[in-house]
Amino acid sequence: MKYKSVFDIIGPVMIGPSSSHTAGAARIGRAARTLFGKEPVWAEIHLYGSFAKTYRGHGTDVAIVGGLLDFDTDDKRIGKSLEIAKEKGMQIRFHEDEAATEHPNTARIRIGDGKEEQELVGISIGGGKAEITELNGFELRLSGNHPAVLVMHNDRFGAIASVTQILAKYEINIGRMEVSRKDIGKEALMVIEVDQNVDDHILKELEDAAHILQIAKIVD
Template sequence: MKYKSVFDIIGPVMIGPSSSHTAGAARIGRVARSLFAREPKWAKVSLYGSFAKTYKGHGTDVAIIGGLLDFDTFDERIIHSIDIAKKNGMEIEFIEEDALSEHPNTARIQIGDDQGELELVGISIGGGKIEITELNGFELKLSGHHPAILVVHDDKFGAIASVSTCLAKYEINIGHMEVSRKEKGQMALMTIEVDQNVEDNLLKELEALPHIVKVTKIVD
């Protein structure tokens, strides 16, 4: 096995006892916050497998809420994140699920406010690393460790090519890309992990392309 850095071996700098149950959980919550682009007014968190069994002892609950507050893994405020969130007016619910999941460290996060809602499924795969496997009903594979662009688009001919051409114009290198759709000819989602952060002017140009509905970026 090859490691990119010493942190792949010893794990991330973090608050809490477990890279999988604490740091990974915080990162799942923070990706949800990044995609929602604001602090939610309510959060419903369903925990599966070992997350459900040990989330209080390992700080998975405060870590996820800390992520929703945009706290990084090493932020000492994570310890008090639930109290902070409640003082901010956030309604929080945790559910211990009995259903089996594909991965033992799985969380389904539903967040929202009066402007909209978001739902994602994330897994903590060890060493603080995560994968987002579902977003608003779309299946995807998003690591959360690289800058990424999520493009919601009509499932029409040429949509993928036009996005790729636009990225090439700005010399943006694609590290990983996949497309998910719920039904043929309906809505689809491009998940594009890139090697560098993208500027807002590129996002606006992507949104102006034919068949593109919404573009969101995740900053590394």
């Protein structure tokens, strides 16, 4: 698995007329791509609130797809991302959803490659910044303001301890941690914010720990 930042694409130069509707949207798309770990074959993109009302005029559609293609916010190819995705054979569908959401700039992105699927909810909070609020049915808070490790694991005794012990061994301090699960004994998700970036060899050790299914990191 290739580790890289979900939130490594914000910068002073942004493509598009609106930081919220373009740069923030691109960050949501790229977060989905990074957490999926590979380029998706298809994407179902549901847009809510002002995203749904203005996404064509403000470039939200090309920005999200540009993120799915792993483009930076200042990448000039974002403007042609729909054409590039079509050339690659990526199937994209947009849905203007009227459901009420807590934030006006909300996108729900389902992606897959025929073998695996992922669903992510992100919000664009202004200034080109984005937060991920849901991943595969798990509620979470990811802003990219601090280094973090996402750990998908089986809900078993000792799973959390195995992760925290490894981090402690390498003197990595935990600033915030939240754990959620879908049901007793099913899949669970740890979101661990730490004080420094976690090296890839530590992530490999975490991935090999008991009951761990998948690891992703967010660098500062």
